[in-house]
Amino acid sequence: MKKVKEAILKLKKAKNAIILAHYYQEPDIQEIADYVGDSLGLSQEAVKANADIILFAGVHFMAETAKILNPNKKVILPDLATGCSLAESCPPEIFKKFIDAHPDHIVITYVNCSAEIKAMSHLVCTSSNAVKIVSSVPKNIPIIFAPDKNLGRYIEQETGRKMVLWDGSCVVHEAFSLDKLIALHKKHPNAKIIAHPESEAHILETAAYIGSTSGMIAFVKTNPAEEFIVATEAGILYKMQQEVPDKLLIPAPAQENNTCACSECGFMKMNTLQKVYDCLLNETPEIIVSKKIRTKALLPIERMLELSH
Numbered sequence: 001m002k003k004v005k006e007a008i009l010k011l012k013k014a015k016n017a018i019i020l021a022h023y024y025q026e027p028d029i030q031e032i033a034d035y036v037g038d039s040l041g042l043s044q045e046a047v048k049a050n051a052d053i054i055l056f057a058g059v060h061f062m063a064e065t066a067k068i069l070n071p072n073k074k075v076i077l078p079d080l081a082t083g084c085s086l087a088e089s090c091p092p093e094i095f096k097k098f099i100d101a102h103p104d105h106i107v108i109t110y111v112n113c114s115a116e117i118k119a120m121s122h123l124v125c126t127s128s129n130a131v132k133i134v135s136s137v138p139k140n141i142p143i144i145f146a147p148d149k150n151l152g153r154y155i156e157q158e159t160g161r162k163m164v165l166w167d168g169s170c171v172v173h174e175a176f177s178l179d180k181l182i183a184l185h186k187k188h189p190n191a192k193i194i195a196h197p198e199s200e201a202h203i204l205e206t207a208a209y210i211g212s213t214s215g216m217i218a219f220v221k222t223n224p225a226e227e228f229i230v231a232t233e234a235g236i237l238y239k240m241q242q243e244v245p246d247k248l249l250i251p252a253p254a255q256e257n258n259t260c261a262c263s264e265c266g267f268m269k270m271n272t273l274q275k276v277y278d279c280l281l282n283e284t285p286e287i288i289v290s291k292k293i294r295t296k297a298l299l300p301i302e303r304m305l306e307l308s309h
Contacts, residue, residue: 019276020033020037028273040212040214043305051073056076059084063076066287067287075287082267106122106141106144107123108137108146113147118296124301126212128214130154131155134159135159147166149165150200152165173233180255181193192209193229194207195207199232203231216230226248237249
């Protein structure tokens with residue numbers, strides 16, 4: 001592993017490349033990344049990237065977003081098969097009919113969707129800024145929100161806005177078991193439950209804090225509690241523990257009895273250190289987005305970034 005890491009760092013320098021990694025990537029990948037963050041942070045970092053090549057250690061829609069923001073840079077992804085259950089729950093041709101059935105609605109999409117879906121949108125949001133983005137729309141204009149219905153319901157609660165929700169969800173965030181969570185909390189009665197807004201309503205109701213991955217990290221750093229039960233993809237625990245080495249972080253339990261007793265994204269874990277090396281060496285797989293889709297998708301992303309300052 002050490003040799004592979006050293007080889008990646010050498011290649012990165014030689015090729016003027018930058019590695020952007022999501023919090024849900026395996027620790028080895030996070031260690032060699034130039035920036036580790038959530039979807040919003042990664043989008044902002046992609047804009048600032050002073051590099052010829054952006055290697056995106058995350059899933060496909062994230063690398064697509066980086067390409068949309070950097071048309072003149074080469075964007076590569078360690079494994080093209082790194083999809084997203086949420087993005088796949090919103091096929092473009094069906095979503096187009098859904099929009100047509102709701103004329104006069106503004107379309108706001110969560111960043112976890114394909115470039116084609118972004119190209120049909122007026123605004124894009126992340127879990128960090130979703131409430132702010134929705135609140136920016138005048139109250140007399142009806143909103144379609146897609147693809148995540150759980151995030152949509154959470155935003156409705158926070159803003160008091162009723163929206164037309166697309167029926168999509170993330171398998172990772174719908175895998176948490178309420179019964180197991182309650183049992184775990186009984187063992188750790190002083191632990192604060194923190195949850196990602198993609199989780200189902202019954203999980204969110206138990207949470208002391210609801211927020212994006214970066215928001216959760218900020219919360220555990222500033223909250224005086226010593227123990228936290230974390231309801232999001234377990235990959236976040238690596239970075240979170242670095243920030244609060246003396247606190248106890250426990251992954252929220254999943255319904256299935258898997259080895260980690262947590263909820264993991266199989267797509268995120270498809271990227272490996274070896275694949276990162278091969279990807280940088282061969283500069284492939286490369287992310288290509290057609291000019292037509294890219295220019296349309298760029299507008300709602302730029303609107304989001306302007307509102308996120």
